[in-house]
Amino acid sequence: MKRNEFLDLLINPFTRIAGWQALMSGITVFALTIYIGFNGNAYFDGIIDMHFVENAVLKYSALSGIISLITLAVVMSIACTLVTKNFRFIDILGTMTLAKAPFLILAVVSLFVKMPALEQILQNPLILFTSVSFIVMLVTSIPVIIWTIILMYNGLKVSAGIKGIQLNVVFVTTLIVAEAISKTFIFILLKP
């Protein structure tokens, strides 16, 4: 495989894989991410974010991940119906699920992160920057999040077939709205 083809596959695999195929691959990676993240006390409970907790609960970890993913796909599909009729929900859901694959890297890194206790952080937030593993996590998370956003953008572009300013507006609006809605759903449905 040529270098350009490999790069294309990394940032836009959706020209080759979408729909059910992307959904199945995405679910496999997503399940691994959730399980490994749970072992590292990390939740993937947002559209493009993760959080550390003291004692992770697998049920919360899985359900919050699923809620955020479905919310993203539904909000994105609703936004797409405003600009085109020519798309399938399964393509949006499949590409968005697979677009979250880079989070597997963060899940693996989370296994090695030792977060300072919450009380210590509240007393002195700068203590976070004395933790080497936290800094490694921070440095790793930036390219992973950028990669995920690029994948989501390309996933929407391929799935809905929209371009230019329409694509940018739908993408940015969807991310913001879906983040807000998923947080609300997670709070309402999964509150302890």
Add this chain to the structure above:
Amino acid sequence: MLPTYCPGCHAQLKVKCLKCESCQTEVSGNYELPTLALLSDNEQQFVLRFVKSSGSLKQMSSELKLSYPTVRNMLNDIISKIEGYETK
């Protein structure tokens, strides 16, 4: 590949003369190029493949090893291009 645009000014070309290879008769005039001939070589190949697969984008996507929405987007681009030619 049939040239469809003027290499000098990039305007759309028209057919001035057609020749019979059998009896050497030449038919001259000022004929419009067919819409499909205005498409690029790749686009014409796509249209041919689309017709041969009875319009099945699923079959085309597996033959081309591309995802279904990618093939559908390629078709949409060709439709937009054809509509553009027709409104000119």
